[in-house]
Amino acid sequence: MRTSPRRPLILKRRKLSLQDGSASNSPARDEPDGESKGVPKQEHSREDKPRDRVECGAQKFPAGIKIINHPTMPNTQVVIIPPDADIQSIIEALTAKGRECGSNGPNKFILISSGGSSRPTGSAATQQTLQSKDETSTATKGARAADCQGGEKNLKQNPNKTVERAVLWPPHVNSIGGQEQEGNSSGDATNSGLNNSLTNIQWLGKMSSDGLGPCTVKQEMEKENQTPVQERIKTEEDSIPATATSSSLWQDSISERPPYSYMAMIQFAINSTEKKRMTLKDIYAWIEDHFPYFRYVAKPGWKNSIRHNLSLHDMFVRETSANGKISFWTIHPDANRYLTLDQVFKVSGSWEGKQVQQKRHIPELQKNTGGNSSNKTELQNARRKMKPLLPRVSSYLVPIQFPVSQPLILQSSLKVPQAMAQGASLSGSEVIRSSKRVRIAPKVSVLPSTEEPSSFLPTGPVKEKSHCDERPPPFAPSQPVKENNSQPGEALASFPAALCIKEEKEDSYPDKWLPSFPPVLSIKEEPVQSDEETGLLLPVPCVKREKHFTVLKSPPRGVSDTVIIKRRKMGRSRRKQHLVLPCSEEPVLVLPESCGSDSFRLASDLPFLQESQSLELSCSQEEGGPFKTPVKEMFCKLPVSSTPSKVPTATPPMGSPDSWRLAPIAKESSELDFSPVRTPQVPFTSLQENLDLLGFNSTPLKNSFDSPRQLLQTESNDMVSGPLTSSPASNPESTKQSSPKLPASGQTENQSLMEGLVLDTMNNSLSKILLDISFSGLEDDILGPEMSWSQFIPELR
């Protein structure tokens, strides 16, 4: 292994232990070697900034609201809200309260309506509230319009671009109100706006200013932006001092490394263009333009890293122009969440603060999760917030937010449970692992085929295919075996591998993905069954995926003229993740159970959910699996057929799926525990939404749910229905309603079920959940054997 013939042993890098000692906290890493170059960037201690607690205390809650501590969940309160109450204001008040208390006090609130179903206002109001939180986030929107178009152009090429940029900076504040409309108005609320990107360095402002207002910074930025890039450079530097207030900020921003991973930045760049493709140079340029750090501070090697990332991650697909002379980098449609910088950018000055909070909070989570995944959990949280965390943190990834409903989407959750269920054999730890795995896309290659690809996403074998492929010829076969041995959960993991397959070597195929699959499948299938057993999960996936792929892929975004270059030869690379199938399909897995809890901490769930959710943007991470970054795209692409019926892709036809799903799941759910809380059957969120949410919304709270994707719905329904027993039928789009209002309890068919909202001030998220108020049995843990929510809370009855 390490012996690579080629590689020169370079050990320069050892950064030294020195640093360890002294180093510091932060991102020292940038200049590891201590190269001379180092710009001494100052790291500001942004972390410490005081966070405002101001607001907190005083909020008053409207009359009629009842707040009680959750019997078993720490820091969680149940808020019974009268039907006619103004949820918005309540949420705000609770948010303030939660923040005030921080990790030490109640920071999660389960909102339930004491009364009927009426849902008065609408989503609009609620949304606003939500948005309000994000204030700044919205600000960016204004810019976006301009942005979008411009984006595509290359900076270099078009001088104009600079101009455009200028535009980008919105006056900033705008806050909530009006401007946004443009973006949103277009329709999907969330999406539309989101797609466009860029607001340059906005995040910077935020970071530095933190509590203050980003305004100054932005303005400053604006100025800068207006001048042509090159000029800017100079001027900026010089001018820095000019605006006193901002100057420092500006410097900071420059010196600070953006909290995004290269992968995320590449996505931002590519997605900033209309065609969603960009040449390498343009990517460099975009990054430099939007993250001055790279222009002024970073070592030249950052470009190498960009290239490395492009090659490494399957989500990045290289296409050549018709003439073959130009190579464009694109994001695989199935993986592209269309993340853009502005989407990620959060304004509120409080990111940092939040961050801190999160950290504090984390311990708890860890406990719940059992520890292992703690890291991940953290990451997840971070992502959720989208905030740019400190550089190295998990947040690095593209921050993805999962709003509320996501749980539905998560595939992972299901899997997990299953794993648990069946695997009784598996040790807890193993289970955890599996969960982790979920997130990653399995990159593996063929070998695994034996395994079963089926498992597909969730369990996705996290590992890189590297093991597998590594040795080209001879080993290949053997390796798979190896994997199995090595990893306990293999089965779980395995499936992905198959999918992944990269054999791609064949250049012949234009479409990289498609081609690969077939072969793979063949291989895989056999094994599949066996695998399935091991991991119940698996079964579905394989086949389906492929199909999906084909379908999905087919609609390549218009690249018609360009040729996609086949993927890299795959094989071996350690990380490359191949697309596999996006798990998307599997929302199936999703499982409800995990459900609602996300906000709660579902102990077991958390890990999964979050991870999967997270997305990162990097999808890779999770979700979908293959790509780290946000993959889910698939869903979007899916034909939005009017028929709700499901999209083929999503549902796994496989007969088995259901079976496995249901059974295990059901159990699992019980295990999971959470209590009475269950995810809503109805998929209020469509996949898309989720996607959207994932990617974009800066505001966690945002509720607007767009159109529900049939797929998801269907799947989700299925899932739900199984375990929960609720009938899926209900779900259709109706679910969409965006309003945060508590849905009347009545919605669900099952009377004992009631929808509620979970406000997690730590994560700044608002999630819908289903509460089984009559529940007494399973959830005993929480309420106690005999208790039911209705008993506990008379109003519920």
Place this chain on the structure above:
DNA sequence: CTATGTAAACAAC
């Protein structure tokens, strides 16, 4: 262990 970041060797152009 995973995800990321870095550095570098190489191969094609």
Place this chain on the structure above:
DNA sequence: GTTGTTTACATAG
């Protein structure tokens, strides 16, 4: 020299 790919190692969590 640029672009792309891949390997190896470092590091934080």
